[in-house]
Amino acid sequence: MAELRGALIGCGFFAVNQMHGWRDIEGVAIVAICDRDPERLKIVGDQFGIAKRYTDAAEMFAGETLDFVDIATTAPSHRPLVEMAARHRVPVICQKPFAPTLADAKAMVKACTEAGVPLMVHENFRWQSPIQAVRAVVDSGEIGTPFFGRISFRSAYDVFSGQPYLATGKRFIIEDLGIHILDIARFLLGDVSVITTRTARINPAIAGEDVATMLMDHVGGATSVVDCSYATRLATEPFPQTLIEIDGSDGTIRLAQGYRLTVAGKSGTVVSNVSPPLLPWASRPWHNIQESVVAIQQHWVDCLAKGIEPATSGADNLRTLALVEAAYAGAESRDPVSLESLL
Numbered sequence: 001m002a003e004l005r006g007a008l009i010g011c012g013f014f015a016v017n018q019m020h021g022w023r024d025i026e027g028v029a030i031v032a033i034c035d036r037d038p039e040r041l042k043i044v045g046d047q048f049g050i051a052k053r054y055t056d057a058a059e060m061f062a063g064e065t066l067d068f069v070d071i072a073t074t075a076p077s078h079r080p081l082v083e084m085a086a087r088h089r090v091p092v093i094c095q096k097p098f099a100p101t102l103a104d105a106k107a108m109v110k111a112c113t114e115a116g117v118p119l120m121v122h123e124n125f126r127w128q129s130p131i132q133a134v135r136a137v138v139d140s141g142e143i144g145t146p147f148f149g150r151i152s153f154r155s156a157y158d159v160f161s162g163q164p165y166l167a168t169g170k171r172f173i174i175e176d177l178g179i180h181i182l183d184i185a186r187f188l189l190g191d192v193s194v195i196t197t198r199t200a201r202i203n204p205a206i207a208g209e210d211v212a213t214m215l216m217d218h219v220g221g222a223t224s225v226v227d228c229s230y231a232t233r234l235a236t237e238p239f240p241q242t243l244i245e246i247d248g249s250d251g252t253i254r255l256a257q258g259y260r261l262t263v264a265g266k267s268g269t270v271v272s273n274v275s276p277p278l279l280p281w282a283s284r285p286w287h288n289i290q291e292s293v294v295a296i297q298q299h300w301v302d303c304l305a306k307g308i309e310p311a312t313s314g315a316d317n318l319r320t321l322a323l324v325e326a327a328y329a330g331a332e333s334r335d336p337v338s339l340e341s342l343l
C-alpha cells in the first residue's frame, strides 16, 4: 500500500508528541508542516527533517496533495482550519477541545459530513493503556453490570509553564482537562443524561476554575462522579494519572496511583501493574499521554484503511463537548443540566 501523505498544522508544545507518533507509525509520512509562527515552524521542521514548511494553511492546502491533515493548534482556529480541510476534501484530525462552542463543533461535523471527509478529534486519554485495561475488564463481564463510577484527576502539577495560555482563559480545568476525564466516563459507562457541577478557583494567579466536581446520570443507569483538580498537593504527585473506581453488580475495579489495577470479580481478586510503556522518545511523567498519542494516531490510520468511523469521530466528540458546555452552565446555575436539549 502507498504511504499516506499527511500534513501537520500547529507546531507548538504538544505537536512534537504527534510528530514523534507519526514517525513511529508504519505507512505514514508527514510531508508538510504549517505554523503561523516561523520560529516554531523552524524548530519542528529541523527536528523532524520536514522540508515543506508553510506559514499559511491555505497555501499548504493549495500546494500539497494530502491524504490527511492533523490540526494541533488551539481551539479558536479549529473551525476555520477544519472547514478548509473539508473544502479541499482532505480527511482531518483535530485536537481537543474540538471547539470553543458546541455550535462551532456541530458546524465542523456538518462540513465534513457534507464533504464526505473523515473527521477524528484527537481525544487521546481513553487510548491510554491503563484506561483501555479498565475498559477490557468492564467488557469481560467480570464485575457484572457497572452501577457506580468515580473517575478522578487530582494534581498540583505546573501545567502553566508548558502551556501558558491555560492560565489566562476564563475557562480552565473543565475545558482543558475535564474534557478528557468526562470522555473517559463516557467510554467506560456510556452516554450521560444529566450532569450537576460545582467549581472553584483555588490558585489566585489564574483566570479560570482549577477545581471541578461533577455528578452524572448515565443513560444505562449508572451514576458517576468525575472530579478534577489542579490545586491538590499530594505526598506523591500523580500527574497525569487518571484514577478510576467502578462498582458492578458482581465486583469492583480500582485503578490506583502507580498504575495498580485491582479487580475483585467473579473469579476472585487479581492485582496487576498496568503501567504504560516508556517509548524511546517519551519522558516521565508524560509517557502515559505520549503513548496514547501513538495509539490514537494508529487508530486513525487503521480507520482510514478500513473506511470506518474513528471511535472519537467528530460526531462522537459532540457528546463529550456537550458535557463540557453543560458543566459550565450547571456550575453557573447550580442546577442539574440535561444533555438532551444540547445535542
Ligand code: NAD
Pocket: 009, 010, 011, 012, 013, 014, 015, 034, 035, 036, 037, 040, 055, 057, 072, 073, 074, 075, 077, 081, 095, 096, 097, 122, 123, 124, 162, 163, 176, 289
Ligand atoms: P501551542 O500554543 O504551544 O501551539 C499551538 C501552535 O499553533 C502555535 O505554534 C501557533 O503559532 C499555531 N497556530 C495557531 N493558529 C494557527 C493557524 N491558524 N495556522 C497555523 N498555525 C497556527 O499549544 P499546545 O499546548 O501545543 O496545544 C495545542 C492544542 O493541543 C490545544 O488545543 C490543546 O488543548 C491540545 N493539547 C492536547 C493534549 C492532549 O493530550 N490531547 C495535550 C496538550 C495540549
Ligand code: 89V
Pocket: 159, 163, 176, 177, 180, 240
Ligand atoms: O492533555 C491535555 O490536554 C493537557 C494537560 C494534560 C496538561 O491538561 O492540556
